[in-house]
Structure formats: structure tokens, C-alpha cells
Amino acid sequence: MKSVYLDHAATTPLDSRVLAKMQPYFSDVFANPSSFHSPGLKAKEAVDAARKSIAVQLNAHSDEIIFCSGGTESDNLVVVGAIRANKAGGRHVITSSVEHHAVLEPLIHLQKMGEIELTILPVDKFGRIDAKDLEKALRPETILVSIMYANNEIGTIEPIADIGRAILKWRKANATRFPFFHSDACQAAGALDLDVEKLHVDLLTLNGSKIYGPKGVGLLFVRRGAELEPLVRGGGQERGLRSGTENVPGIIGLAAALELAQAAREKENLRLTKLRDKLIAGLLEIPKTRLNGHPTERLPNNINVSFMDIEGEAAVLYLDAQGIFCSTGSACASSTLDPSHVILAIGVSYEAAHGSLRFTLGRSTKSTDIDYVLKTIPDIVAKLRHMSPVNLDMKYFT
């Protein structure tokens, strides 16, 4: 049977070229980069080179790159670390309703604990934040703004540079260093420009597992002058911000993956955008289907649709049986039994959220895969609708 993996936003396979670069660092160059002998020095040099290469990709300095265990840790380090280190500056934080759980959950926890006041900005029907809404929410005691670069569920690209400029303007007008601006760019890497000077971010989160790099490794860009308190204390690695022996092969892999992804970005974006739009157009020909997210300001590899009258998990399982692997925002597929907060945040009804499916394309996706999906899905949707007692009127769901 055909096998079509369309869940690249969940994770990507490791690029064989990345694996080849990582290989020597498991058993050959295995020493601890902190060790004061020549094998240790060799490992340290490799980590330094990786750090340098990533700094070049981000238009940053080497000492601004902090390696950690992945996107979730990087987000937590920002949220908790920046807030605790800058209490004197204030206790107000701004984020958005469509952020990844790795940002929202720690923020909501700190709010519950009484450590911060939290403003969660709404988004428009496409999932976009308005920089003007942000300007209105800024207060003298705002210490951190965290807005994702591109959404993992609906692929909507946020106006990060506009928001960054608005924050710069505010800081200048109020003669303050605050708020710091953080963006989670895990989904954007490989598709969008990561130049931190153009984005005007102070903190940026990236990880390996979405860019054909290894899992279990990520990084945080910390602009010089932005203070953080560590989450993980110990031997003082990573400038004391993230203790623990460096994941050397992971770091090498992350740097190699980022280099390859950013180099191939423009060509790959053109190819994926064509495939994306072909899949969207084909899916929207199925009756009672809506596109979730922005028609153009979206990641080149993201397709998110709702098929009314059916439930997403059932559709995922039927597609799985046909060798098509995708995901859903349905409550039934989540451990909390709530439907996707992102789909709800864009004003889509619960009914449509339960019927949402996400397809995320990748390097291996070919035009024939899209043909196969478009050939397979209509029958599955028809079968599940045939089994469903629900027949909603589309006029309420567009």
C-alpha cells in the first residue's frame, strides 16, 4: 500500500546528511566538552563550531545561542526564566490565544501561582495577531511578550517584525528595556527568514525535530542584555543558563539541519506552496469543507480543513488505514478531551473543530501523493457522513 506521511509539523525524519554529520560524535568524539583534555577540547570545538554556524544563520552572536533539550524546554526557559530574572521590571506578560502549549501552560501556571498578570491577545478569524492590539496591551510593567512566528496547527504566519518594531518604539518612547520580545519559531524554521535583527526579537526558540534534525535538541537565542534565570542548575554549562553535559551529537545535528533547511528554503517554499494550494483547492471541492487559517499568510506546508458532520479522529483512522498519516484538532484525539484551542481561538465552532484535519507536507511529498490523498479522501468523508446523524447548515460555519 502507498504510504504518505503528511504530519511534518509533528516531526520530520532525520536528513541522512545530518545523520552523517552526527555519526562521529556518538562513539568517536564522545568526550565531555567541559573536560580539560584533548578529546574534551575536540568535542568543545565541535560544539563551538555548531554554535557559530547557528549564530550566522540567525544573524546573531555565538554567545547568544543557548542549547537545550528542545522547543518545549526553550519556551519554558524563556517564560519562567525571563519573568523570574526581571521581577524588578514588572510582572505583566502578553501572549496570544494561539500559542503552543509549551508557552501557554507555563504562563497560565505562573498566573495561577500569582507570579504574573497575563494578557492573552485574541486573533482574527485567520489566527493573526494585530500589532495594534499588542500596542494597546503594553503597560509600563510589561516585562515579556511571547508571540509565535508561525502556528503549528493552522500554519498562520504572525507579523513578528511588525510586533517587534512596535515593541522597539514603545521601549524608546518609555525609555525602558522592557518588555523583552520572544518568538517560538519551531514551525517557521526552514520556511521563513530567521534573521533576529529583521524580526526585532530578543529571544527566539528553535528545535531540531521539525527541520529534519534530531529530536531532543533545541536552542534559545538570548540577545545580549536580556537576563534569564536558569531552570536547570548544575555544572554551569551554556553560560550558566542550562546546566548539563552538552548533547554533542544533537547540537551538531541541529546546526547541520538548520544550515540545510535555510539554504533550501526558497526553492522548497515554491515547490511546497504549489502542492499546498493544489491540496487545498482539491479538498475544498468536497462539499461542506472549510479552510482553517489564512489563505496566503500561511506556512507553505500547512493545510488545515474542517469537514462538517464528521469527527476528526475517525477520519484520521480511516486515512491511516489507506496509508495517509495526518492529525486532527478533535477533542477525541487529545488527552484533555478539549478540541484544539487554536481552532476555537479563530472563532470556529466546536462542531468544526471536532472535524478538523491537519496535513503538513515535507521534503518527501510529491505531486502524486497529493493526487492520492485527493483520490482517497472524498470516499472516506462520504462514508463517515453517511454514518453520521449530523447534518449541519454550512451557513453557520463559514
Add this chain to the structure above:
Amino acid sequence: MTNTSSSDGDIVSRSGEQSWFYSDVVKDHFFNPRNFMQDEAAYADAAMGLVGSPACGDAMKVWIKVDPATEKISDCRWKTFGCGSAIASTSMMSVMVTENGGMTLDEARKLRPQDILERLGGLPSRKIHCSVLGDKALRAAINDWYRRNNRLDKVEDERGRIIDPETNVTDKDIEHAVLDGADTLEKLQAKLKVGVGHPECLPEVEQLIRFYKEKYFGL
């Protein structure tokens, strides 16, 4: 993902390790649903029960045909909006009430979600709540049959007992909320606001949470 046979269907383990995947019986009923409604028009006269809504993620409609002499269910058809568990549970239920000459309405009323779960070889614990609507839809259809046959004495009220007079929350509401994952008082109150204005009922509420947790999740 390992292949599980029907006998060791991947039910949740007591150690708290939760599996996402379905037993072969569940998969079979999900991919090859039995007795699902093909032609509603032909069943316009059949007794029907509908529960749930697409907004909450599950909705089920059940039709039954009953032999008036024996009160045995001769035919049971259904439509389900829901996930794999919901579809498989309704399918299995339709088999159980019609096999071996059919259940009597009294027997069918006693069908519990656990009986369906057992025949399915279990479900992952967080999916159990998806399987509890089928028997409710069935009981609604049974009531409808009695109503249509002017046997109003046999119609059973499913409203439940009011626990909190301020919010009119019943034991049934609490049962549903627990099945939907509200396994602590805090989570239950977030859903139902039960006892917020009437804290005197809280001991009973907590007891009901424990009762339903034990009933459905064996915790």
C-alpha cells in the same frame, strides 16, 4: 505500535500507562460497522432515540424495531458522529441487542457501557467516555417505542436526582462530567459550577466523583 489480539485488546494498564490504540474487535467494528442506518426513510415508523450533540463531540441516533408480542428487539440501526470508539461501541451495541433472537426491552434497558466495553475487548481509558452514549440513545429509543405504543407506564425518566438545588446539577450531570475527564472537584466545578453557591452539597459531590471514577475507570 504492537499488534494486539482480540483477547488482550489494549485496555489501559493499571500502572497508569495509557495506550492510544484499539483492539482488533474495535477496529473491525470501526472499519466494518454493523447495522448502521442506510435508509432513514424506511425507518420513519421505527422508535428512535437521539443523544449528544456535534458540539460536544459525540452524537448518536438509534432506531429499533420491536416485536410487540415478545417485546424483543428485532432490528437496531444507528448513526454516530464521533471517534473510532464511539462508532465501534454503537456498532457492537446494535449487535448485542439483536443477536440470539434479540433482547427484550427490559433486558436492553439493563445494558451497561461496561458490557459493550467488555465485548469490544476494552478501550483506552481516556476513550471510555466516547462509548457511554450508545446505551443512552438505546434507552431513549426504548422509551420512544413505549410512547408510540401507548405504554406510558413503561417510559422511564432519565433526568436523575438533583444534588445542588442552586444549579440544578443532577447525579447524571456529574456522571457525564466525570466521564468527560472531570475527575477532581476543581475540574468538576469548572464544568458545572456545582456547589459554588451551595457548599453544603460538596461532600455528596465528592462522593459521587469517587463513585463514578471507580465505576468507569476502576480507580
